[in-house]
């Protein structure tokens with residue numbers, strides 16, 4: 095069977111499933127659970143597909159790998175929708191107010207970065223799961239592109255540029271991702287001080303925290319990476335785990351990353367939970383395979399949406415520092431929302 099048939103039949107039968115494509119791979123992996131049991135994820139020695147929320151207070155879910163399947167990506171020809179701008183003045187004002195509040199808080203406290211996000215609703219009366227998923231796969235080759243479904247939770251889909259953690263044996267990889275500018279044809283553009291500093295903070299944080307729990311920690315030079323119509327700054331980070339059970343402590347250290355939460359972690363998380371005025375749910379959580387074929391690969395749930403009846407709920411955010419400009423931060427979230435809107 096093709097992956098499209100696997101996905102369609104699991105969805106129709108209301109079975110929990112996930113399909114994903116790793117960055118720069120031409121394969122779709124499908125994992126299906128045979129029952130509709132909602133399995134809470136707590137045990138890092140388990141095997142399956144993890145779907146974890148931003149806030150640990152919410153439930154992380156495990157899909158059991160009862161059926162596993164790999165297939166080639168199907169290529170599709172299509173036009174991306176252009177300039178699907180958000181003209182909702184209330185949403186804009188609300189976001190700008192929270193961003194200004196974050197900038198003032200950073201100036202007055204020991205916080206140096208807070209990631210502020212928002213959600214946006216788009217009506218999708220003729221939503222076609224496979225058509226949208228195939229567009230995301232074909233458009234975002236270097237992203238991790240997934241569709242996840244549980245009959246007791248709902249449907250999520252996304253194309254994320256951020257790896258939380260990849261562990262094979264005792265070797266691990268992670269990344270420090272931050273800073274955004276639109277791609278205008280040059281893959282090596284000049285970056286502003288705000289973006290360079292923001293990314294450096296993320297790198298420093300990861301380095302300081304990992305030094306105590308891993309060996310041979312190495313950080314690459316900062317490079318520019320393309321995520322659809324956007325560019326980000328990234329440092330690749332590699333090392334060796336001291337004990338295999340350290341995966342759990344590594345996840346605890348890294349999640350939520352400064353790319354989705356802020357610095358210091360607990361203070362920025364508290365600010366987010368008290369001020370964002372909505373529930374991020376699984377946006378900026380993490381997802382991926384745990385102990386399947388000796389591999390654990392988790393990605394941060396960015397550039398994603400949730401399907402609720404006939405509405406796609408998109409989630410977008412950006413890192414705020416003292417150098418931020420609230421109007422520009424709003425525009426950055428609008429640009430990020432295009433990644434999803436252009437395929438809906």
Ligand SMILES: C=C(O[C@H]1C=CC=C(C(=O)O)[C@@H]1O)C(=O)O
Pocket residue numbers: 209211256271272273274326352353354396397409410411412413414430
């Ligand atoms: C929080 C998001 O992006 C993060 C990842 C890369 C660059 C980011 C930035 O420039 O602010 C964000 O930290 C999002 O897409 O919702």
